[in-house]
Amino acid sequence: MAEVVYHTDFICVEEGSPSSLVRFLGCWTIENAQAIDNAMAATINAVGRGAILDCTGIAGLDTTGAVLIRRFAANIDEAGAAVLTGVSSEYKELLALISSKPPPVATEPEQHPWHIKPVLELGEAFLRATASLARLLSFLGLVLTRLFGTLLSPGRIRLTPMVHQMEAVGLKAMGIVGLISFLIGAVMVNQGSIQLSKFGADVFVIDLLGITQLREMGVLLTAIIVAGRSGSAFTAQIGSMKLHEEIDAMKTLGMNPIDVLVLPRLLALMICLPLLTFYADIMGMAGGMAMAWGQLDITPANFLIYFREVISFDHYAVGIIKAPFFAAVIVSCGCYQGLRVEHSADVLGMRTTMSVVQSIFLVIVLDALFAMFFTAVDL
Amino acid sequence: MDGTQINDIVIRVRGLVTSFGDNVVHDGLNLDVRRGEILGVVGGSGSGKSVLLRAIIGLLKPKAGTIEINGRDQTTLTGEESQQARREWGVLFQDGALFSSLTVAQNIKVPLREHFHMSNDLMDDLARSKVSMAGLPLDAACKFPSDLSGGMRKRAALARSLALDPKILFLDEPTAGLDPIGAAGFDGLIRELTKSLGITVFLVTHDLDTLYRVCDRVAVLGDKKLLVTAPLDEVVTFDHPWVKEYFGGPRARAAGIN
Numbered sequence: 089m090a091e092v093v094y095h096t097d098f099i100c101v102e103e104g105s106p107s108s109l110v111r112f113l114g115c116w117t118i119e120n121a122q123a124i125d126n127a128m129a130a131t132i133n134a135v136g137r138g139a140i141l142d143c144t145g146i147a148g149l150d151t152t153g154a155v156l157i158r159r160f161a162a163n164i165d166e167a168g169a170a171v172l173t174g175v176s177s178e179y180k181e182l183l184a185l186i187s188s189k190p191p192p193v194a195t196e197p198e199q200h201p202w203h204i205k206p207v208l209e210l211g212e213a214f215l216r217a218t219a220s221l222a223r224l225l226s227f228l229g230l231v232l233t234r235l236f237g238t239l240l241s242p243g244r245i246r247l248t249p250m251v252h253q254m255e256a257v258g259l260k261a262m263g264i265v266g267l268i269s270f271l272i273g274a275v276m277v278n279q280g281s282i283q284l285s286k287f288g289a290d291v292f293v294i295d296l297l298g299i300t301q302l303r304e305m306g307v308l309l310t311a312i313i314v315a316g317r318s319g320s321a322f323t324a325q326i327g328s329m330k331l332h333e334e335i336d337a338m339k340t341l342g343m344n345p346i347d348v349l350v351l352p353r354l355l356a357l358m359i360c361l362p363l364l365t366f367y368a369d370i371m372g373m374a375g376g377m378a379m380a381w382g383q384l385d386i387t388p389a390n391f392l393i394y395f396r397e398v399i400s401f402d403h404y405a406v407g408i409i410k411a412p413f414f415a416a417v418i419v420s421c422g423c424y425q426g427l428r429v430e431h432s433a434d435v436l437g438m439r440t441t442m443s444v445v446q447s448i449f450l451v452i453v454l455d456a457l458f459a460m461f462f463t464a465v466d467l
Numbered sequence: 468m469d470g471t472q473i474n475d476i477v478i479r480v481r482g483l484v485t486s487f488g489d490n491v492v493h494d495g496l497n498l499d500v501r502r503g504e505i506l507g508v509v510g511g512s513g514s515g516k517s518v519l520l521r522a523i524i525g526l527l528k529p530k531a532g533t534i535e536i537n538g539r540d541q542t543t544l545t546g547e548e549s550q551q552a553r554r555e556w557g558v559l560f561q562d563g564a565l566f567s568s569l570t571v572a573q574n575i576k577v578p579l580r581e582h583f584h585m586s587n588d589l590m591d592d593l594a595r596s597k598v599s600m601a602g603l604p605l606d607a608a609c610k611f612p613s614d615l616s617g618g619m620r621k622r623a624a625l626a627r628s629l630a631l632d633p634k635i636l637f638l639d640e641p642t643a644g645l646d647p648i649g650a651a652g653f654d655g656l657i658r659e660l661t662k663s664l665g666i667t668v669f670l671v672t673h674d675l676d677t678l679y680r681v682c683d684r685v686a687v688l689g690d691k692k693l694l695v696t697a698p699l700d701e702v703v704t705f706d707h708p709w710v711k712e713y714f715g716g717p718r719a720r721a722a723g724i725n
Contacts, residue, residue, distance in 0.1 A: 118583065122583065151596065181663040
């Protein structure tokens, strides 16, 4: 009787000459895979110079078990030679299927070491952002060329989709824009009056409200709400059309995607955003008026008289003039990102996020530039 | 049919009723799938082939009827048991349904990681074996699904559905959208793999070549029921207008049926 040097539930190693005998036992299935793998790792040293692998004791075998047997044989082969015996006919096909060992190739994409990764990502993000901005600018140029081209042939403007877009981005945004403006106006009066009353100057909240709301807050908040609401919708709509090859179909039918998809949205939002801003201004004033009445006992009539005295038309004009520019930024970001969608729905989600982030960022940057400009021209 | 075969029924569907709103898809459907066979399910568009598959794998709750897999009524299983039962099946969805944020090998490792504790090295080895079993080149292992062609995606999805060594394999239109060479290759792969692994296959298809080359028996869906379940040469002679048109058409002749 040969000496048993190693014994587990799955593997039994008997010392022999010239090579040891390894008997496989039990169920070599996926449930026991890790236990078998551990046993194999422990056995491999004991059978260093080659072995006969006896499969007669195997009670059950699946592909995982077959892979394990192949692993074991390959490991022994590095040192000596492995001979497989006693394979029952039902397992022959299975083992034949698995017998050739696939060379070790990577199963995951290459990863950079942790200390390089953040630097690399930062650099890549910067390059991507500048490239994206440059492409956005050229897209804006393309859209504007198409837009001015319509001056020569006005028939290219598609009225029906434009009116549809005006409803979607303008009319249907009135609820949320109005509500937010009303609340912001009220909060501004509420907080402003607390601070100003320390100087006994609480009536100046009307100046505060009028100037901030009309010049900045009204248009900026409206633009940000619209960017989140409609900019993302533009990306999603155009992006899903892109995924379904509808844009390609459009091109083959002799339609220009810029004319069909971008211009109606651009014109609709350039008309609607100033209107929404005007509406937001009114709602902001109404909110402030209500708060002033409740908190400071300034009646709406007095509020209006004072308001007309201190707030000039310039403040309103400075605010509203920015709206069409913001509209152009939101539409070009939304449509550009939509047209850049490709491959999978994954990209669509990513592009939608990018479109909203980019358009809000650019709207604020543009607003800052406008502020500098208006200060310079003393408005 | 002798007694042993009756006992050896893996999937037994009795009186299945499914509907979407007022639209009844199946009305009292009965079906048996025997152990180790490849059953092809055919039927016109909208006859409820995919619905039947979804009902059997439990993605869709039937209005009435019982579905037994390995003798267990699927509606009486507890959450734990149904989780356990699902490990015995592999499902290949029509578009592969690979997780798009993972590589092919990582996709195969998902079920292994979920159900077993294995070393990464062993999982890598298993994943590579499944990749080569599915007839994919090995460099596909670290590619993302979006970088693969349609045929390769199907093979990768097949590799994932085989990851847990299932006893039953559900295939939803495995050759749809493949070119004839790719489809023939995939047919051969299914036949060879499932026969050598001893898997029972439930296969929904439109493809006459697949029926002819792969399936042991063919079940024809129509009129909200199963019209006939038999080997292909018997089904071909079955007296029903749809069956006659389906198997008597020019495409059937091209596939070598009749």
